[in-house]
Amino acid sequence: MILGVDGDDALVQQLEASGLWCGVAIERLATAPFGDPLLFRVHGYRLALRQSEAARVRVRETGA
Amino acid sequence: MSAVASPSRRVALVGRANAGKTSLLMHLTGSLQRPVNFPGSSVECVESDVVEQGVVLRIIDLPGLGSLSPQSRDESVALALLDGRDEAPPDLLCVVLDASKLAVELRLLQQLRARQRTIVVALCKVDVAAAEGFPVDAARLQAALGLPLVVVNGATGAGVATLRALLATAPLVAPPAMATDAGAEAVASVHRDGAAPQSRTDRIDAWLLHPVFGLLALVLLGVLMFQLLFTVATPVMESIESVQQWIGDGVRSLVGPGALQSFLVDGVVNGVGSSLVFVPQIALLIAFVTCVEASGYMARAVFLLDLLLRKVGLSGRSFVPLTSSFACAIPGIVASRILGNEQDRLATIAVAPLMSCSARLPVYVVLLAAFFPPHQAGLVLFGLYGLGIVMAALVATLLRKTVLRGVSSPLVMELPVYQRPRVRLVLAHTWLAVKAFLRTAGSVILVATVVVWALGYFPHxxxxxxxxxxxxxxxxxxxxxxxxxxxxxxxxxAAYLEQSLLARAGRTIQPVFAPAGFDWRLTVGVLAAFPARELVVPTLGTLYSLGEVEVGDEPDVRLRDALRTATGPDGKPTIDGLVALAVMAFFALCSQCVGTLAAIRRETNSWRWPVFTFVYMTILAWVVAVAIYQVGRWLGYGA
Incomplete structure (x- = not known):
């Protein structure tokens, strides 16, 4: 579950426009070869983020 | 707003990227009129008219929006139009929503609502939402939103007639106010609870995004594309060339020998033909890329290659324009619009012409056949493609460390659900790309060919x-x-050409190319190729005294022998394997295409980038050609 997105730059706006909001469930689906970028499922769709971008998103493990 | 009784309405088609606007527009207007090569790359907003119930609907297609704060050039254009910054704002917004990620889509709808403009909602991809395990109840959504809503199907066009009628008849009033959390309620009311089951897309991704099999599939796809381009397009290209020759012969029989005949046959017919000949490859490439894009795989390729491309200062998204550039740099440069970040985009545009395009292939083929045994030729060819890629990586890294400093744009990218590409969409995209190519590059190449013809003909x-x-x-x-x-x-x-202005220029400039081992004839060939590479084979043919050489008419065999046996004033052969290698490396790296430079000018909106690209590529090509020749000589190869 997403707890929040850190920072106040354009990236944060973009992440929020993509649906990374507080309290939303997010699930990691896949990792690209060599470990970056990462693929997530949020709001039922697939979103790719780089490690550096994903690091901005604070999450809490919920275990599903 | 006095437009209620007006016979015409301006409707802005608004939606996030990938929401399904392109398909919807095609069904709404009956044709695809966007001058684009790839979905999501339309920077210009194109208006198309359609009459519905006596009302002229002027539909403005806006580039995809992520939110109402612009992140890319596309989004800035869309916002300027939406706010009526340059002209009157649209009367009506047709907001296209993707049902498969409704929560995110509704956030944008809420922002648009605040602009107090009439809104009609088109709900797309309801079938995708159901397949992904999130079925949407459109009736309840409409009630929750309090806006007119139509479910449309981008594949079949179902619901589009209803939508069109609604756009023509809906009263032009601002949407009712609504609490900000009403969107969330609306989503909650339509979404079923529970985790999504494994969908078809998840099962395919397990293979295609696999660290090993995924990369393997990507390589296979690349090989398939090259095979298609070379095996399918070649026969078509040959038939275009034979038609060109037939027309040339016809003109020859109608117009007597002289300057006019030479102008018509060598200048005009060859000029038009040498650009027409690339149409099959461009059409195939665009069709292939549109299929890959529409199937949803393109985003996966970007995902797989992002890290690699980032290492050289580009972005995963650069993959699309760079791949296209192997066929022709012009569509590749246009496709670089999909890069959100201006630095990434400019770096991609600057290195795209280093990818060995299809126009270089005839040069490689002639020289490889003349100077290399078949078992070496393939390896050398591979090396020439590799040379371009390695140089592109170096140049991009250098650019990003100097003039194009700055952070890479973030990769916040949706991976869409896999879909079967729709034939109509693919055909429409292909036709648009071909038309754009014929209009822009064709005219430039034609003018350039005529100039080279005149320089090679006069004083006669x-x-x-x-x-x-x-x-x-x-x-x-x-x-x-x-x-x-x-x-x-x-x-x-040959005697005429030898005393022409072009040959004089070649002899004057030859000292510049002497360190690379070029004689004056190769120098003329290189000069003649500057407007367009495809001019080099006929020019070399004439210079090495074969008379008129027509590409495709078994000429390569004769030219091959002529190149091999040509001797200089001292009786020694002028070209050997080493010189051929230097020539090919020069062609691999040099910017010899007016059409590409024109495309760069158009896409960057300044003369700085085409001039820079031309200068750096020419210098790079010269340095590498000289290095190959000098090092080769030092190692004891060549004469």
Whole structure:
């Protein structure tokens, strides 16, 4: 579950426009070869983020 | 707003990227009129009219929006139009929502609502949402939103007629106010609870995004694309060339020999033909890329390659324009619009022409066949493609460390659900790309060809003709005489070219290329190729005294032998394997295409980038050619 997105730059706006909001469930689906970028499922769709971008998103493990 | 009684309405088609606007527009207007090569790359907003119930609907297609704060050039354009910054704002917004990620889509809808403009909602991809395990109840959504809503199907066009009628008749009033959390309620009311089951897309991704099999599939796809381009397009290209020759012969028989005939045949027909000949490859490439894009795989390729491309200062998204550039840099440069970050985009545009395009292939083929045994030729060819890629990586890294400093744009990218590409969409995209190519590159190449023709034709002194006419008269009318006369015709053409302005320029500039081992004839070939590479084979053919060489008419064999046996004033062969290698490396790296430079000018909206690209590529090509020749000589290869 997403707890929040850190920072106040354009990236944060973009992440929020993509649906990374507080309290939303997010699930990691896949990792690209060599470990970056990462693929997530949020709001039922697939979103790719780089490690550096994903690091901005604070999450809490919920275990599903 | 006095537009209620007006016979025309301006409707802005608004939606996030990938929401399904392109398909919807095609069904709404009956045709696809966007001058784009790839979905999500339309920077210009194109208006198309359609009449519905006596009302002219002027539909403005906006580039995809992520939110109402612009992140890319596309989004800035969309917002400027939405707010009516340059002209009157649209009367009506047709907001296209993707049902498969409704929560995110509704956030944008809420922001648009606040602009107090009439809104009609088109709900797309309801079938995708159901397949992904999130079925949407459209009736309840409509009630929760309090806005007119139509479910449309981008594949079949179902619901589009209803939508069109609604756009023509909906009263132009601002949407009712609504609490900000009402969107969330609306989503909650339509979404079923519970985790999504494994969908078809998840199962395919397990293979295609696999660290090993995924990369393997990507390589296979690349090989398939090259095979398609070379095996399918080649016969079509050959038939275009034979038609071109047939027209040339026709003109020759209608117009007597002289400057006019030469202008029409060598200048105009060859000029038009040399651009037409690339249409099959461009069409195939665009069709292939549109299929890959529409199937949803393109985003996966970007995902797989992002890290690698980032290492050289580009972005995963650069993959699309760079791949296209292997066929032709022009569509590749246009496709670089999909890059959100301006630095990434400019770096991609600057290195795209280093990818060995299809116009370089004829040069490689002629020289490889003349100077390399078949088992080496393939390896050298691979090396030439590799040379371009390595240089592109170096140049991009250098650019990003100097003039294009700055952070890479973030990769916040949706991976869409896999879909079967729709034939109509693919055909429409292909046709648009071909049309754009014919209009822009075709005219530029034509003008450039005519200029090269004029430089190679004039001053054309009549003394040469008289001299050869006298020699021809000596030979009899039998077969031997015919052959001798044909040889003399070729020699005459070469004699004209030898004293032409182009040859004079070649001799003047030859010292520059001497360190690379080029003789004056190769130098002329290189000069003649600057407007367009495809001019080099006919020019070399004439220079090495074959008379007129037509590409495709078994000429390569004759040119091959002529290149091999050509000797300089000292009697030594002028070209050997080492010189051929230097020539090919020069062609691999040099910017010899006016069409590409014109495309760069258009896409960057300044002369700085085409001039920069031309200068750096020419210098790079010269340095590498000289290095190959000098190092080769030092190692004891060559004469």
């Amino acid at each position: 002194p009549s003394a040469i003709h008289e001299r050869y006419e006298a020699q021809r008269a000596v030979h009899g009318q039998d077969a031997d005489g015919e052959r001798a006369r044909a040889a003399l015709d070729g020699a005459e053409a």
